[in-house]
Amino acid sequence: MKLQTTIDAPGSGTPEWPMLVGGEWVPASSGEWRDVVSPARGDQVLARVPEASREDLDRAVAAAREALPAWRALHFRERGTVLLRIAEALEGLAEEFAVLTAQDTGNALRTQARPESATLVALFRYFGGVAGEFKGTVLPAGDDQLQYTRLEPLGVVGAILPWNSPLMIAAMKLPAALAAGNTLVVKPAEDAPLTILKLAQVMSEHLPAGVLNVVTGVGETVGQAISEHPGIDKVSFTGSSQVGRIVGATAGGRLAHQSLELGGKSPNIVCPSAAAPDVIEATAEGVLLAMRFTRQGQSCTAGSRLFLHADVHDEFLEVLARKVSALKVGDPLAEETDMGAIINATQYQQVLDYVEEGKAQPGARVVLDGSRDVPDGLSGYFQGPTILAGVANDWRIAREEVFGPVLVVIPWREEDEVVAMANDSHYGLAAFVWSRDLDQALGLAHRIESGWVQVNQGGGQVIGQSYGGYKASGIGREFSIEGAIEGFTQTKQINVKLGR
Ligand code: NAD
Numbered sequence: 257m258k259l260q261t262t263i264d265a266p267g268s269g270t271p272e273w274p275m276l277v278g279g280e281w282v283p284a285s286s287g288e289w290r291d292v293v294s295p296a297r298g299d300q301v302l303a304r305v306p307e308a309s310r311e312d313l314d315r316a317v318a319a320a321r322e323a324l325p326a327w328r329a330l331h332f333r334e335r336g337t338v339l340l341r342i343a344e345a346l347e348g349l350a351e352e353f354a355v356l357t358a359q360d361t362g363n364a365l366r367t368q369a370r371p372e373s374a375t376l377v378a379l380f381r382y383f384g385g386v387a388g389e390f391k392g393t394v395l396p397a398g399d400d401q402l403q404y405t406r407l408e409p410l411g412v413v414g415a416i417l418p419w420n421s422p423l424m425i426a427a428m429k430l431p432a433a434l435a436a437g438n439t440l441v442v443k444p445a446e447d448a449p450l451t452i453l454k455l456a457q458v459m460s461e462h463l464p465a466g467v468l469n470v471v472t473g474v475g476e477t478v479g480q481a482i483s484e485h486p487g488i489d490k491v492s493f494t495g496s497s498q499v500g501r502i503v504g505a506t507a508g509g510r511l512a513h514q515s516l517e518l519g520g521k522s523p524n525i526v527c528p529s530a531a532a533p534d535v536i537e538a539t540a541e542g543v544l545l546a547m548r549f550t551r552q553g554q555s556c557t558a559g560s561r562l563f564l565h566a567d568v569h570d571e572f573l574e575v576l577a578r579k580v581s582a583l584k585v586g587d588p589l590a591e592e593t594d595m596g597a598i599i600n601a602t603q604y605q606q607v608l609d610y611v612e613e614g615k616a617q618p619g620a621r622v623v624l625d626g627s628r629d630v631p632d633g634l635s636g637y638f639q640g641p642t643i644l645a646g647v648a649n650d651w652r653i654a655r656e657e658v659f660g661p662v663l664v665v666i667p668w669r670e671e672d673e674v675v676a677m678a679n680d681s682h683y684g685l686a687a688f689v690w691s692r693d694l695d696q697a698l699g700l701a702h703r704i705e706s707g708w709v710q711v712n713q714g715g716g717q718v719i720g721q722s723y724g725g726y727k728a729s730g731i732g733r734e735f736s737i738e739g740a741i742e743g744f745t746q747t748k749q750i751n752v753k754l755g756r
Contacts, residue, residue, distance in 0.1 A: 278319030279465025295362025308473035323466030339384030362597035383431035409437035411489030419445035515732025520685030524559030530690035531568035546714030607660030684726030
């Protein structure tokens, strides 16, 4: 079969997008297909993808194992060059990737999909560039000794991806694993597999057959089989903490390597100095960005618990609400849209349920109500930004990951109090601190139990930084050469006696 990698206008038939196994584009062995539904147009089936089974996964693992010896044996420059060529090709198709991302995920083209497509290119380029940094050490043990280490690949990596920003998550794993000499079996999320298939098409034009395999299918079947498969040496999972626990227990049960990038409920702490007249607008813009409103809040790093100092509480909230209410919810493909659609009906209902429960709590105050009409001509899952004030840190809406455009506001007075509330969470992925006082900002940053703290900015990860969670937000680090070494290699020590 051949893969067509763009979506035509509705009504022009539903294309079938095969998956990549052993260098071939194939349907599921059962012949079954699964609909991929547009988040923005709930009645449009964008494409069908193979409903893979364990048998299909077995074939993919066999192909990845077969391709492993030659791939790992290459000079690092050759693997690096391949990744750089892929980056080049992806850059040439950046707009196509952005459009497909908007169609597949419901994320807005301008605010989300284009930046994600650019990050994809940047991460391939970064890992292509550092492919020679997977290097070992030599112990200064005397002239008659050569005691050195090699950082060897783990083998076949099984990568399980979520739907919220599939290309960016894939780019954290795929080029890093390949640069280190591993081969791959990738499982995209059921709800957003199309950009991953398109990525596989580009990559497969530069990689030997079997080095990359993509198997589409449901989590309980293909995902579970990846965690269990004895031919998979490492499971690299990104998704919810709930599923992460299952994956961790299953892969851990057979002592496979694993890394888990999981959920979050990140604190966003505003100190009085960050709400001074000359910076209040910039801080509010930053908080808006940190909350990931323009990805409908569907981000593991969303700063969804806003801790506002009591002295600036009302004033700051007014500025923030003004900015947030100006966001335009609409067709993900339209240039003027700031916020697109929520991924599916279940997720949409879950967001509404959290909001209803939060509103019903005594003392809750609706600052901004996101229930809006669906934009004209669209029939998907749209929810505008919602801000609830007067929230207590122990309410369900302040403890659990809503994964929607819902910000809860909690007042504070003392630093010890806000640190205690920020850390009173089973999550620890990201955090944001807003203060013009450097001692205060860094003091807070050091006390927060979180894998990533940003000070006076709310954007996304910087290429090359360490990224990963504390507590139930995960195990392992990505985005950096350190993370890739830790996550995709194992150390072999070789001790040699010289001079007989
Ligand atoms: P999910 O946990 O429902 O699914 C993630 C992936 O796991 C999907 O491919 C799914 O098919 C698969 N899966 C489901 N059941 C499985 C099983 N039993 N065994 C193996 N795999 C299985 O998550 P989602 O709804 O796709 O994504 C949203 C979640 O991902 C949120 O909790 C979000 O915070 C998290 N996330 C984390 C990061 C991060 O970097 N920490 C990034 C993005 C998303």
